[in-house]
Amino acid sequence: MTFALRPDLPPPSAKWTGLSKHHFVGGNNDAGAVPxxxxxxxxxxxxxxxxxxxxxxxxxxxxxxxxxxxxxxxxxxxxxxxxxxxxxxxxxxxxxxxxxxxxxxxxxxxxxxxxxxxxxxxxxxxxxxxxxxxxxxxxxxxxxxxxxxxxxxxxxxxxxxxxxxxxxxxxxxxxxxxxxxxxxxxxxxxxxxxxxxxxxxxxxxxxxxxxxxxxxxxxxxxxxxxxxxxxxxxxxxxxxxxxxxxxxxxxxxxxxxxxxxxxxxxxxxxxxxxxxxxxxxFDAHAVQLRAVLEAKSRTMFDALQAQFGDTIRIAPPIGGIFQWVEVADGIDTTRLAQAALQAGVAINPGAEWMTDPEQGRRHFRVCFAQPDHDNLREGVARLAEVCHRTFGVPARAPLAHR
Amino acid sequence: MTFALRPDLPPPSAKWTGLSKHHFVGGNNDAGAVPxxxxxxxxxxxxxxxxxxxxxxxxxxxxxxxxxxxxxxxxxxxxxxxxxxxxxxxxxxxxxxxxxxxxxxxxxxxxxxxxxxxxxxxxxxxxxxxxxxxxxxxxxxxxxxxxxxxxxxxxxxxxxxxxxxxxxxxxxxxxxxxxxxxxxxxxxxxxxxxxxxxxxxxxxxxxxxxxxxxxxxxxxxxxxxxxxxxxxxxxxxxxxxxxxxxxxxxxxxxxxxxxxxxxxxxxxxxxxxxxxxxxxxFDAHAVQLRAVLEAKSRTMFDALQAQFGDTIRIAPPIGGIFQWVEVADGIDTTRLAQAALQAGVAINPGAEWMTDPEQGRRHFRVCFAQPDHDNLREGVARLAEVCHRTFGVPARAPLAHR
CATH class of the missing domain: 3.40.640.10 (Type I PLP-dependent aspartate aminotransferase-like (Major domain))
Structure with missing residues (x-):
């Protein structure tokens, strides 16, 4: 039988298929820091x-x-x-x-x-x-x-x-x-x-x-x-x-x-x-956790700078678990997020994080708290690769030289 | 400043003042049975x-x-x-x-x-x-x-x-x-x-x-x-x-x-x-808990029979944590619940537990799972006392003889 559900429901969820290899979405945290x-x-x-x-x-x-x-x-x-x-x-x-x-x-x-x-x-x-x-x-x-x-x-x-x-x-x-x-x-x-x-x-x-x-x-x-x-x-x-x-x-x-x-x-x-x-x-834990997060934040920031150069504009976070990224003209972050997901990199497209989805297409958000430093660096490199493939920027060195 | 809340909110809650001495409302359970x-x-x-x-x-x-x-x-x-x-x-x-x-x-x-x-x-x-x-x-x-x-x-x-x-x-x-x-x-x-x-x-x-x-x-x-x-x-x-x-x-x-x-x-x-x-x-615990609850159920049932006689109509539960009680004509359980609360006995008036509140006024619900056996017996006696004072029934023996 077909259930007569409310006509105004949000779209149904799909079955869960696990985390992405480079899981930069949501607000997950550092597993090693759980006391x-x-x-x-x-x-x-x-x-x-x-x-x-x-x-x-x-x-x-x-x-x-x-x-x-x-x-x-x-x-x-x-x-x-x-x-x-x-x-x-x-x-x-x-x-x-x-x-x-x-x-x-x-x-x-x-x-x-x-x-x-x-x-x-x-x-x-x-x-x-x-x-x-x-x-x-x-x-x-x-x-x-x-x-x-x-x-x-x-x-x-x-x-x-x-x-x-x-x-x-x-x-x-x-x-x-x-x-x-x-x-x-x-x-x-x-x-x-x-x-x-x-x-x-x-x-x-x-x-x-x-x-x-x-x-x-x-x-x-x-x-x-x-x-x-x-x-x-x-x-x-x-x-x-x-x-x-x-x-x-x-x-x-x-x-x-x-x-x-x-x-x-x-x-x-x-x-x-x-x-x-x-x-x-609580206090001692917070001190430790902030140090862990600040270090990961720096890794994420440096990786984004290195991989994307002037294709993006970013400011170093002064706290938290997220990096907000503004992208150059010609990049649509909704499309970028879809393509990146296929490549194992999950990012939050800005259209979901701004009141004006069109403005949002010029931004994306990445959470750096859960992945380890290598995962952050690899994921950002892969994201840049996907971006290059999809939008022609950032410029990429030939593989052998990277 | 006064907040402009939604006009269709339910009535606000009052500050919590603790449990009643004889707390027969809600679905609380036996504290000793928590493993x-x-x-x-x-x-x-x-x-x-x-x-x-x-x-x-x-x-x-x-x-x-x-x-x-x-x-x-x-x-x-x-x-x-x-x-x-x-x-x-x-x-x-x-x-x-x-x-x-x-x-x-x-x-x-x-x-x-x-x-x-x-x-x-x-x-x-x-x-x-x-x-x-x-x-x-x-x-x-x-x-x-x-x-x-x-x-x-x-x-x-x-x-x-x-x-x-x-x-x-x-x-x-x-x-x-x-x-x-x-x-x-x-x-x-x-x-x-x-x-x-x-x-x-x-x-x-x-x-x-x-x-x-x-x-x-x-x-x-x-x-x-x-x-x-x-x-x-x-x-x-x-x-x-x-x-x-x-x-x-x-x-x-x-x-x-x-x-x-x-x-x-x-x-x-x-x-x-x-x-x-x-x-x-789980299984062994459920066996133990059912025995605890069945014994309390019997205490509650017997106390209600003894204290209320034919002023109420009850059937012995075959499971669960509640006794449902139908009362004689002339008793309004919404008023009974209010009077009982003043005397330290909390019961759920039937008007809240039936789709027709008027029918509900002929019923009340008591949870027997949390109080101990003495508390159940004393609370039911006190409830009968309140009922007698408020509605003239059940008949009460002089205090010295009880």
Whole structure:
């Protein structure tokens, strides 16, 4: 029998066929950096202490998530991001994607308008599209979301009589450009948002990964949470497969987010293990991980420079796990990504990472965190080869000389 | 600033204030039955073997979930439920609530009609209501969903020109009545569904908890999955807080469900731990747990009989974690639940567990799995006391004589 599914579903997924040989897509991380032995010890101790609480949907912590983990986050966010919040203002989610879904669900109805960075996380674009939102993109420069661009967009919408539901931004290690919004820019953005009575949705999931180990105060911190909802994640700093993130929001917004979280709680074993592991190990682990990622970032950057030369324009990331690449005229990154995939190199075409897919065809994104250094170098060489074959650039030396 | 939230949100949640002294709501389980030591060993071994795969969103298993866990489930479902499926037809979800959400999202658009058991899981009712579905309830008798009732409902809808999107049923240890649909009834229901070209959505999350340890073949098994989508869960058999469930569906339906699962995977630590624990321990654990639950069920049943007498009508459950209670005329269980909560006894009022809330006011549901035997007895006595104070029944002996 043929099922009568909703007529407006996204295209069905195909069966999974494994990772590409050079897997530069998604946000996977360095396998060697997973603190396995420490996690064994933490899981053991957590289970021995509170394993019996697994019999309860919310352990003994209520629907906002493991209390010990929230206590760690309250202290960590205060120290690192300047955020002042209580455990009641923290909601543990199943990764920050779940945070995206909850905040979007609270704000966005079909036809609503949202402002985002013109290049932004592809999953945020597709989520907002699925909700029927009108998406307005604003430029990003070296200091982050453009204040002039935001001001212009807000003014234009005001002339239309449209009040956007929120300004979604990834200010600290922006995905995909890896820029960090300056403190001055943060103040400008907050002032604009306040003047137009538009809240800010701050996605801070890469914020622990600046090479320097420091970051400006979160937008939530600068504003006291009055006009900002904030999400974060352990995916980039501990392990993506753990699926543990969080939302910081004040009441009554938190009450609305909670009423939409009808999942019976987020995974408890992960929460109790992290609650055990984090206080003792998070900081030292983050220092090590940043060093691993910075080294891989340099390898990726150097390989791209060496292989592509002036066929591309790139800036060295100052944190994170991604390199954003602008390509020369004549290269279509959607076609490049398709051809590269056939050759075993998976990249994220820019059309999926920009609000204007045509602009996106001039960019692509590569994640350097998972592959090892040799794999990065070989994959970039292979990508350049595919690009040369498909578009005639970059120039390639004869094989024997390479 | 006041956030401009969606106007159609459910009421916001209040801050959590802890469990009631006699906590008979929800689906929590016996804390002593959580196999803590075995889970420590399993988590340790799983992390040591494959902890490094946590660096990848989907471990090395792809978006359908941990391959070893799916392999266990393929074998288990074949043996226990008669289901023939492959690992490609299994999707690990974050609890069966997540399965509900994915299947609902694939089928139900606002205005669509669905058929459910007249008394059913409250979370399913609220989910379908949130999606804007029209919900048609069909009676449940001692053999499960009434075939005559289903036939009448399908005929009536056909006369209206309405084809329901699915028939949602909990056939094996029905929530809340704890009935198990007979094999003969299953055949009748499948034939009716087939004749009307309406798929069946089978929620099997309590199916491992019949006191006998046996169960009829799943509807999915009897139909070969042609017209059935099936969900299940480890919540009731291992621990609700783990949040691990599954969907069984054939392709191309599975491809549509996968395309809606944009969560970056379900919790990996739980999946790899269960994949390690299940093959060796699941069966013995289920035997022990069923004995614990059957004993508590008897305590709850006896206490209700003793305290309420002919003020209520109950049948002894033959599995599961719930007792469904019908009350005499003159008792409104919505008011009873409110008064009882003040006295430290939390029960689920039937209005939340039936498609017709007015009918629901004649019923309530109690979960007997979490409290110990003394707590069950005391809580039922207190509930009877509250009922007597509020509605004049049941008759109470003077305190000194009790």
């Amino acid at each position: 396995v032995a420490e996690l064994v010890a933490a899981a053991t101790r957590a289970l021995e202490r509170e394993g019996h609480t697994l019999a309860n949907y919310f352990m003994h912590s209520g629907p906002q998530g493991h209390r010990g983990l929230r206590e760690f986050l309250v202290a960590k966010l205060a120290r690192d991001a300047g955020i002042v919040c209580t455990v009641d203002e923290l909601l543990i989610t199943s990764g920050s994607l779940h945070g995206l879904d909850l905040v979007n669900a609270a704000f966005v109805a079909p036809g609503d308008t949202v402002i985002v960075e013109r290049s932004t996380y592809g999953g945020s674009i597709t989520r907002l599209q699925r909700l029927g939102a009108r998406i307005v993109g604003v430029d990003v420069d070296a200091d982050g979301l453009s204040a002039q661009g935001l001001s212009d967009a807000l003014d234009a919408l005001q002339r239309e009589g449209v009040r956007p539901k929120f300004i979604y931004t990834i200010p600290t290690v922006h995905n995909p450009t890896a820029t960090v919004m300056s403190a001055a820019r943060r103040a400008e953005i907050l002032a604009l948002a306040h003047r137009h009575a538009v809240p800010i949705f701050e996605d801070d999931c890469y914020a622990d990964l600046t090479w320097s180990g420091t970051r400006p105060p979160a937008l939530y911190a600068l504003d006291g949470g009055e006009n900002v909802v904030h999400i974060g994640s352990f995916s980039k700093t501990v392990a993506p497969a753990l699926r543990v993130g969080w939302i910081v929001a004040r009441w009554p917004l938190m009450g609305h987010l909670l009423s939409l979280k009808v999942d019976g709680g987020s995974g408890a074993l992960e929460q109790m293990t992290l609650a055990q592991w984090c206080p003792r190990h | 803590v030591a075995e889970l420590v060993a399993a988590a340790t071994r799983a992390l040591e073997r494959e902890g490094h795969t946590l660096a990848n969103y989907f471990m090395h298993s792809g978006p359908q979930g941990h391959r070893g866990l799916r392999e266990f489930l393929v074998a288990k479902l074949a043996r226990d439920a008669g289901i023939v499926c492959t690992v490609d037809e299994l999707l690990i979800t974050s609890g069966s609530l997540h399965g509900l959400d994915l299947v609902n999202a694939a089928f139900v658009a606002p205005g669509d009609t669905v058929i459910v058991e007249r008394s059913t899981y409250g979370g399913s009712i609220t989910r379908l209501q949130r999606l804007g579905a029209r919900i048609v309830g069909v009676d449940v008798d001692a053999d499960g969903l009434s075939a005559q009732g289903l036939s009448d409902a399908l005929d009536a809808l056909q006369r209206e020109g309405v084809r329901p999107k699915f028939i949602y049923t909990i056939p094996t240890v029905h929530n809340p009545t704890a009935t198990v649909m007979s094999a003969a009834r299953r055949a009748e229901i499948l034939a009716l569904a087939h004749r009307h070209a309406v798929p069946i959505f089978e929620d099997d999350c309590y199916a491992d908890l019949t006191w006998s340890g046996t169960r009829p073949p799943a509807l999915y098994a009897l139909d070969g999955g042609e017209n059935v989508v099936h969900i299940g869960s480890f919540s009731k058999t291992v621990a609700p807080a783990l949040r691990v469930g599954w969907i069984v569906a054939r392709w191309p339906l599975m491809g549509h469900l996968l395309s809606l699962k944009v969560d970056g995977g379900s919790g990996a630590l739980e999946q790899m731990t269960l994949a390690q624990w299940c093959p060796r321990h």
